[in-house]
Amino acid sequence: MPPFTPCFGFSLPLLITCFLTCPWIELVTASAAPLYNHRSCEAAVQEWSNKEKLALNKELKLVQPGSRKILELLFFLHIPRTGGRTYHQCFLKNLYSPNDRCPRSYDKLRLDLRQPSCKLLSSHDDMSILSKIPSRASVVTNLRNPVNRVLSTYEFSVEVAARFLRLKSINSSRSPLPLAKSPSQLVSTLTIWPWKYLVPFMQHDIFTRRDARLEGKVNWPQSTNTTYDAPTITMPLTEFIHHPVAHELVHNGATFQVAGLTNNSCNEDAVMVRKCSSLYPKLGHQVLDVAKRRLDYMLFVGLTEKHQESATIFFSLVADQAQVQSKAMQEILGQNASVPVQEKDPRLLLFAAYKSCLASLRSSHAIRRAATLQLISPVRFSQEERKRIPSAVLEEIVSLNNLDMELHEHAKKLFAKQQRHFTTSTDPQVKQDQTVLSMFLILSISMILLILGLLVALRVRKRVGNDWLPFWLRRLLLLQVHEKL
Ligand SMILES: *[C@@H]1O[C@H](CO)[C@@H](O)[C@H](O)[C@H]1NC(C)=O
Ligand SMILES: *[C@@H]1O[C@H](CO)[C@@H](O)[C@H](O)[C@H]1NC(C)=O
Ligand SMILES: *[C@@H]1O[C@H](CO)[C@@H](O)[C@H](O)[C@H]1NC(C)=O
Numbered sequence: 105m106p107p108f109t110p111c112f113g114f115s116l117p118l119l120i121t122c123f124l125t126c127p128w129i130e131l132v133t134a135s136a137a138p139l140y141n142h143r144s145c146e147a148a149v150q151e152w153s154n155k156e157k158l159a160l161n162k163e164l165k166l167v168q169p170g171s172r173k174i175l176e177l178l179f180f181l182h183i184p185r186t187g188g189r190t191y192h193q194c195f196l197k198n199l200y201s202p203n204d205r206c207p208r209s210y211d212k213l214r215l216d217l218r219q220p221s222c223k224l225l226s227s228h229d230d231m232s233i234l235s236k237i238p239s240r241a242s243v244v245t246n247l248r249n250p251v252n253r254v255l256s257t258y259e260f261s262v263e264v265a266a267r268f269l270r271l272k273s274i275n276s277s278r279s280p281l282p283l284a285k286s287p288s289q290l291v292s293t294l295t296i297w298p299w300k301y302l303v304p305f306m307q308h309d310i311f312t313r314r315d316a317r318l319e320g321k322v323n324w325p326q327s328t329n330t331t332y333d334a335p336t337i338t339m340p341l342t343e344f345i346h347h348p349v350a351h352e353l354v355h356n357g358a359t360f361q362v363a364g365l366t367n368n369s370c371n372e373d374a375v376m377v378r379k380c381s382s383l384y385p386k387l388g389h390q391v392l393d394v395a396k397r398r399l400d401y402m403l404f405v406g407l408t409e410k411h412q413e414s415a416t417i418f419f420s421l422v423a424d425q426a427q428v429q430s431k432a433m434q435e436i437l438g439q440n441a442s443v444p445v446q447e448k449d450p451r452l453l454l455f456a457a458y459k460s461c462l463a464s465l466r467s468s469h470a471i472r473r474a475a476t477l478q479l480i481s482p483v484r485f486s487q488e489e490r491k492r493i494p495s496a497v498l499e500e501i502v503s504l505n506n507l508d509m510e511l512h513e514h515a516k517k518l519f520a521k522q523q524r525h526f527t528t529s530t531d532p533q534v535k536q537d538q539t540v541l542s543m544f545l546i547l548s549i550s551m552i553l554l555i556l557g558l559l560v561a562l563r564v565r566k567r568v569g570n571d572w573l574p575f576w577l578r579r580l581l582l583l584q585v586h587e588k589l
């Protein structure tokens with residue numbers, strides 16, 4: 105079996121590129137200071153942004169303006185913690201047969217290009233992945249309020265890390281994590297960016313705190329706001345948001361992912377451009393501009409806050425075009441008794457299947473979370489607990505995510521526009537009824553006009569015999585004939 109191909113495969117040209125750039129990359133990471141001065145940063149960001157705009161213009165030439173058509177590949181750019189996993193699990197998967205889905209799009213860190221003709225890619229990869237794919241792609245994504253996204257990232261990291269407390273094989277912060285070969289969910293999260301980094305980081309932190317607690321080494325002060333500030337058990341929220349790992353993987357993550365500049369990017373310039381844009385606010389805004397333009401030209405941009413409305417629009421966009429797989433449909437019908445079988449419209453069926461799948465995913469997540477949080481009691485994540493986070497901390501998150509805040513505002517405007525475009529078609533049944541009604545109206549009006557026209561012609565003809573054309577009209581026609589001669 106051939107190994108999966110990461111963005112940077114071991115081909116000769118790439119080896120040469122690496123030969124030329126690797127010493128430079130090492131220089132950047134080793135003694136970075138002089139390379140990130142304002143002048144070189146300005147030049148690097150400018151060069152990157154020019155390249156991006158050029159690429160975007162080239163892509164756009166191939167697309168009809170305002171087109172809602174899905175191109176060869178549908179790329180679901182899944183920004184972590186925006187609720188996109190349910191779109192993939194409960195909806196997109198039903199639209200494409202396994203052969204048409206890009207292999208391992210979620211299970212490996214990077215895209216497997218063994219099947220270059222695949223039609224559906226859902227992953228945490230950033231925009232730069234498209235430069236590695238020959239097919240022309242339509243991109244859809246989901247954005248979320250950055251504060252909620254950061255809180256959710258923190259909670260999920262702690263939750264997944266805490267699951268290791270149950271494993272007997274790990275009894276201290278020095279124990280190695282289990283190998284990522286096992287098919288269990290616990291381990292598969294460890295192969296997906298950014299959890300690949302965030303979970304082991306949190307796991308190590310939780311076990312270090314537990315070691316210290318067990319050995320009675322430290323005496324942390326007791327805090328009243330125990331969930332987001334429980335230093336005896338987990339890294340407090342305030343510590344997390346200021347940690348270099350959060351700067352690298354979490355803050356402004358949506359902007360970087362849409363711009364193709366994450367820590368997981370295929371673009372060799374990403375490290376420098378990302379760092380520069382964090383150092384100099386003006387350069388950050390240059391990156392934001394590119395990200396906004398990228399959003400503008402996506403097939404669809406949803407909002408996690410408006411999950412129901414987003415799903416509806418997304419469905420009417422995609423379900424009409426992607427061939428609904430009969431096999432997938434059979435599965436839906438076979439498995440889910442809650443889906444009303446009498447529904448003949450595949451879109452209604454898909455929507456019903458989506459809702460039941462969503463409900464069951466949500467309830468199993470909730471059960472799992474509750475079981476895990478018992479291991480780190482009194483930490484308990486909930487909407488109620490979130491309300492107790494001091495507003496100063498929330499403001500800090502806002503300022504650490506200033507680019508994402510603006511991108512989210514931009515996405516809201518785009519969403520409102522899309523919503524206006526789709527208002528009449530929220531319910532496929534309504535849409536169908538409306539189409540039938542308007543076709544009936546057009547048909548009856550044209551029939552009436554036709555009958556009226558015939559009646560008038562007959563009457564005129566009766567009155568004036570064969571010379572029923574008005575004199576001036578005959579004159580005009582004759583004149584034209586003369587002119588032509
Ligand atoms: C942790 O487990 C290892 C073997 O898995 C064992 O050798 C070690 O003694 C254990 N440590 C503690 C503190 O229980
Ligand atoms: C916890 O409460 C203290 C005082 O009430 C406050 O200073 C601190 O910022 C809080 N921390 C968090 C993470 O909520
Ligand atoms: C991505 O971030 C993680 C965590 O900070 C780091 O270990 C890793 O080396 C980074 N990868 C790249 C390509 O920068």
Ligand SMILES: *[C@@H]1O[C@H](CO)[C@@H](O)[C@H](O)[C@H]1NC(C)=O
Pocket residue numbers: 194198435436439440457458460461464
């Ligand atoms: C059908 O329902 C089950 C649970 O009842 C759920 O796990 C599954 O994902 C659903 N399948 C589809 C295709 O919606």
